[in-house]
Amino acid sequence: MLSVSVIIPHAGGIKILRECLTSLQLSDGVDLETIIVNNGPIDDVDKNTLSILENVHTLRYECNLGFAAACNRGVETAIGKYIFLLNNDALVDENTIRILSDRLESDNTIAACQPKILSLVKEGYFDYSSAAGGEMDIYGFPFARGRVFDTLEEDLGQYEDEREIFWGAGAALMVRRDIYLESGGLDEKFFAHMEEIDMQWRIRLMGFKIMVIPKALAWHHGALTILSGSFMKAYLNQRNSLAMLFRNFSFPVLLRNFLIRGVLDVALLVFSIIKIDFVRLRAVMVSWFWFWGSLPYLIKTRRKAQKLRKIPDSQLLTHLYPLSIAWQYFVKKRRTWKELQAQTD
Numbered sequence: 001m002l003s004v005s006v007i008i009p010h011a012g013g014i015k016i017l018r019e020c021l022t023s024l025q026l027s028d029g030v031d032l033e034t035i036i037v038n039n040g041p042i043d044d045v046d047k048n049t050l051s052i053l054e055n056v057h058t059l060r061y062e063c064n065l066g067f068a069a070a071c072n073r074g075v076e077t078a079i080g081k082y083i084f085l086l087n088n089d090a091l092v093d094e095n096t097i098r099i100l101s102d103r104l105e106s107d108n109t110i111a112a113c114q115p116k117i118l119s120l121v122k123e124g125y126f127d128y129s130s131a132a133g134g135e136m137d138i139y140g141f142p143f144a145r146g147r148v149f150d151t152l153e154e155d156l157g158q159y160e161d162e163r164e165i166f167w168g169a170g171a172a173l174m175v176r177r178d179i180y181l182e183s184g185g186l187d188e189k190f191f192a193h194m195e196e197i198d199m200q201w202r203i204r205l206m207g208f209k210i211m212v213i214p215k216a217l218a219w220h221h222g223a224l225t226i227l228s229g230s231f232m233k234a235y236l237n238q239r240n241s242l243a244m245l246f247r248n249f250s251f252p253v254l255l256r257n258f259l260i261r262g263v264l265d266v267a268l269l270v271f272s273i274i275k276i277d278f279v280r281l282r283a284v285m286v287s288w289f290w291f292w293g294s295l296p297y298l299i300k301t302r303r304k305a306q307k308l309r310k311i312p313d314s315q316l317l318t319h320l321y322p323l324s325i326a327w328q329y330f331v332k333k334r335r336t337w338k339e340l341q342a343q344t345d
Helices: 014-025 065-079 096-106 179-184 195-205 229-250 251-274 278-291 295-307 313-319 325-331 339-340
Strands: 002-010 032-040 057-062 082-086 089-092 110-119 134-136 142-144 163-166 172-176 209-220
Touching: 002 014, 002 065, 002 096, 014 032, 014 089, 014 313, 032 096, 032 339, 057 065, 065 179, 082 096, 096 110, 096 172, 096 209, 110 195, 110 313, 142 325, 172 179, 195 229, 195 295, 195 313, 229 251, 229 278, 251 278, 251 313, 251 325, 278 295
Parallel strands: 002 032, 002 082, 032 057, 110 209
Antiparallel strands: 082 172, 089 209, 110 172, 134 142, 163 209
16 A cells, blocks of 8 residues: 555644544555644644544654644655645545545655635535635736635536646645655745745646546635634735745746736735725735845755756646736636636637
8 A cells, every 4th residue: 555644733632633533544545644733732732633543653843833834844854655635624535645645655746736615604505725726827816716815606516627726725735745745845934925936836847737636525614724704814814825946946037927926915005095995905015024134045046946947838837827916806806717717728
């Protein structure tokens, strides 16, 4: 059987963690190792919880390392050929881990894959994370088949095709351990949000594919660690997006797209003022201050990312949405993947 190490960052919520482990208990056809990274003293994982599964290990830290660092610490100690990143508020079908690991085993050009991720909050609908496959526009705004900004689609079987995607959510993501480490892993300065997209972008630069395998299923609660609508969530998404764009594009493409991204952010500031959304307004402003203040670090990490490059951006751009997703969504009122795709056909 294939060896898989499940990495679960845990920063509170023993009940949801128990539910997560109970779903893992049913996993069939794989040699499973589970590593729980306990981020801080809140809701320390007790023996009863650990007894749900065999071959469970815990790594305990006195403070919240963030999702990125917690995953990295887990991967460093893992022994499995494949890594399955899993949120503590997510559940998996009994066949999911086997299906994903078998798919990676069947094709060496695939470095990572995700299941179809459905919502535990809104039954029958896609989850907010990467739903039926994460996508991104050329200006760094992520979305997914089944979820565009805050619009969630009902799962009616419209996205059952196995296909190449740009990114899969860290809520439930299978990655080759050797490629994870070679790419540099998750950027720990990101703390949370978009770090998995950033890593998968680098993996793409290395010439590998990312896939969604809808036959594999996961369910996700979402927004239990950093609340939706909070300043911290908006800020982390905004600043990490800027960092990700800066380090991963080739210089010619970066010049054009980063300039337009700046214009879009100015428009977002104006929109936030009109809507009296001071949380978003502050998040955008503070993220740009962070970007300019962190430029030495970003230049250093950009050099590392570009050294991994084995494909040109002309090839990479075919996997990015070529229009502004913000313009399409907020101005043109196109709210689904199929509506967005119709604009590029």
